Amino acid sequence: MDILAYILFISVVTPLLLSLLLLDGKSRLISGYLIIGVFVSLFVSELNTLILNSVDKDMVYVSTTITPVTEEVLKALPVLFYAFVFSDSIEKLTPISFSLGIGFALFENMVVLVQSISNVTISWAIIRGLSTALMHAVCTVMIGYGMSFVRKRKKFFYCGTFALLSTAILYHAIFNMLVQSEYDYIGFILPGLTYIPILVSIYDRKKKAINKSTAIKKADTGSPK
Amino acid sequence: MYYPKAHYCRKEVGDYLNLYIFPNTVVFVCALIGFGYGIRKLVRGKKAVFPKMVTGAVGCIALGRMYQLVKMATGGRIEGEFQLGILGVLGGMMFFFSANFGLMDKIADDGSKELRKYRIAAFAAPALSLTIFLTSICFSDIILPIKILAGAATVFIMPASYFNLKHFLLPDVDLGIIKCLKSYNLLVLIFCFLSEAEMIALIYKIWDLEWLIAAAMGIVILGIVPSVKKGMDKWTS
Numbered sequence: 001m002d003i004l005a006y007i008l009f010i011s012v013v014t015p016l017l018l019s020l021l022l023l024d025g026k027s028r029l030i031s032g033y034l035i036i037g038v039f040v041s042l043f044v045s046e047l048n049t050l051i052l053n054s055v056d057k058d059m060v061y062v063s064t065t066i067t068p069v070t071e072e073v074l075k076a077l078p079v080l081f082y083a084f085v086f087s088d089s090i091e092k093l094t095p096i097s098f099s100l101g102i103g104f105a106l107f108e109n110m111v112v113l114v115q116s117i118s119n120v121t122i123s124w125a126i127i128r129g130l131s132t133a134l135m136h137a138v139c140t141v142m143i144g145y146g147m148s149f150v151r152k153r154k155k156f157f158y159c160g161t162f163a164l165l166s167t168a169i170l171y172h173a174i175f176n177m178l179v180q181s182e183y184d185y186i187g188f189i190l191p192g193l194t195y196i197p198i199l200v201s202i203y204d205r206k207k208k209a210i211n212k213s214t215a216i217k218k219a220d221t222g223s224p225k
Numbered sequence: 226m227y228y229p230k231a232h233y234c235r236k237e238v239g240d241y242l243n244l245y246i247f248p249n250t251v252v253f254v255c256a257l258i259g260f261g262y263g264i265r266k267l268v269r270g271k272k273a274v275f276p277k278m279v280t281g282a283v284g285c286i287a288l289g290r291m292y293q294l295v296k297m298a299t300g301g302r303i304e305g306e307f308q309l310g311i312l313g314v315l316g317g318m319m320f321f322f323s324a325n326f327g328l329m330d331k332i333a334d335d336g337s338k339e340l341r342k343y344r345i346a347a348f349a350a351p352a353l354s355l356t357i358f359l360t361s362i363c364f365s366d367i368i369l370p371i372k373i374l375a376g377a378a379t380v381f382i383m384p385a386s387y388f389n390l391k392h393f394l395l396p397d398v399d400l401g402i403i404k405c406l407k408s409y410n411l412l413v414l415i416f417c418f419l420s421e422a423e424m425i426a427l428i429y430k431i432w433d434l435e436w437l438i439a440a441a442m443g444i445v446i447l448g449i450v451p452s453v454k455k456g457m458d459k460w461t462s
Contacts, residue, residue: 064301065309146281149274156327159319160278163285166316170288173309174295181299201269 005111009042012107026095033096036078037103044071044104045111060180068172075104075136076143076165083144088151094202097144101137109133127188134191135175139168141198245304246297248423248439249290255443256287263450267457275328279409279453282320283446289313304427311374314420318381321413325388333395333403340395347391350414351383354421361425375424386417405456412452416445 016035023031048067055062079097087093109128113120143164150160171194178187263280293303293310303310334340358379362372392403393410419442426435 060301064296065307068309149277150323152274153327155331156278156323159323160327163281163316163319163323166312166319167281167285167288170285170292170309170312170316174288174292177292177295177299177301181295183295183298197264204269 004114005042005045008110008114009038009107012110013038026092029092030095030099033078033082033099034103034106037075037100037105038107040074040078040100041104041107041111044074045108047074063180064173064177068169068176071104071136072139072143072165072168072172075100075140076161076168079140079144079147080161083147083151088148090145090148093144093148094141097140097147098137101140102133104140105133105136108136131175131179131188131191134195135172138191138194138198139172142168142171246294248435248442249293249297251439251443252446253287253290253294255446256283256290259446259450260284260287263453266454267450273457275324276450276453276457278320278324278328280450282317282324283450285316285320286313286446289317307370307374311378314378315381318378318385318417318420322381322385322388325392325410326384329392329403329406330388333392343391343394343396346394347387350386350390350417354379354383354386354417357421357425362428367428371428375428378420378424382417382420386414389414389417402456402460405460406453407456409449409452409456412445412449416442416449419445 013035016031016038020028020031020035044067047070048062051066051070052059052062055066057066078100079093082096083093109132112128113125146160146164146167150157150164175187175190178184178190181187260280260283263276263283267276268280289310289312292313293308296303296308296310301308334344358375362375389410393407393414395403419438423435423438423442425431426438
């Protein structure tokens with residue numbers, strides 16, 4: 001990877017790091033994981049270039065068989081770290097994993113934009129934004145969501161983590177295969193089709209929580225003192 | 226990473242490819258139906274972790290098959306070289322294993338001496354799985370990468386099959402949940418051995434057997450999630 005990626009990295013991460021000082025609580029955590037996502041993206045780019053140069057396979061084979069593994073494993077590590085050290089709460093793991101995936105995709109999109117500046121169009125930007133970015137976020141959310149169950153018991157932490165990683169890797173590899181084929185339009189809509197149910201379930205969960213707290217408040221105010 | 230658009234050309238979809246496509250399609254469709262049913266009935270809302278893990282297993286199997294189908298549809302090969310489709314089986318087995326070992330085993334097995342015979346008898350499943358691998362794949366003259374892939378699958382099938390057979394055999398004296406999940410354990414056990422048989426059918430290109438296995442696998446996968454739901458409903462009622 002050329003020096004341009006590092007220039008981009010510094011120019012993106014520096015203001016984000018400075019903004020971290022002003023934020024607190026959940027906002028700081030989410031912004032922090034966005035920065036980690038950017039860093040992982042830079043690291044993975046270097047690693048994938050290294051792998052591509054060292055294996056005797058074409059780009060299509062590498063992108064559908066090797067890079068989904070490296071990208072998903074490295075993206076999962078910060079989420080696993082958080083689940084292991086701090087909290088396995090679904091309310092925390094889902095946003096941070098989504099944020100990490102978006103950070104990863106954000107930097108990847110910027111690098112691609114700079115590398116092929118003469119070929120990019122508005123439609124390219126829309127497609128990249130709605131497909132690749134969402135795909136990375138969905139894959140990391142899968143791990144974050146699953147981790148909230150798997151982490152609860154030591155007995156299935158390792159096997160459960162492997163199973164979750166397998167699922168995310170397969171999803172990523174299917175996406176990579178589709179977007180490079182003549183069926184690329186299926187690849188472009190696949191992350192959206194997965195994202196909508198996730199969004200609906202998160203809204204459902206929030207709505208239920210709000211309803212529950214309102215009912216409790218009503219019961220509290222209605223009860224005799 | 227961004228990759229330039231590959232110039233795939235659509236291969237002539239001959240009989241040979243069809244024989245790979247048909248079994249994968251059957252298993253994929255059945256697993257997808259099972260996964261959808263699981264999401265609707267066992268995952269949404271505050272449900273127990275066990276059925277969520279089982280649904281995850283079926284989803285992982287569906288993704289593995291989908292990978293193979295997409296690979297074939299986009300002009301790739303699924304035989305003779307390493308491909309990620311095997312993660313569907315490995316991940317699925319790990320989900321099944323985690324669900325049984327991590328959640329149910331503590332309830333089913335209190336470690337008492339009376340249950341020792343069941344614990345020992347359950348070793349029959351991994352032993353059979355290992356024997357099939359050693360006799361049909363490991364000591365035969367097939368290429369090393371295939372042996373490694375089949376070996377990896379066997380390693381993941383063995384622990385899953387052990388706990389499924391164990392929980393199928395164990396008498397449920399305390400809580401009744403294991404008794405309710407007997408049909409689930411039997412179905413997963415059959416699935417484990419069908420996966421093993423499928424490897425042999427694909428390696429030796431026994432197409433009739435492959436078709437038969439795919440049909441049986443489809444039926445078994447369709448039954449896994451409903452059997453868990455039935456078991457959980459029976460137990461809670």
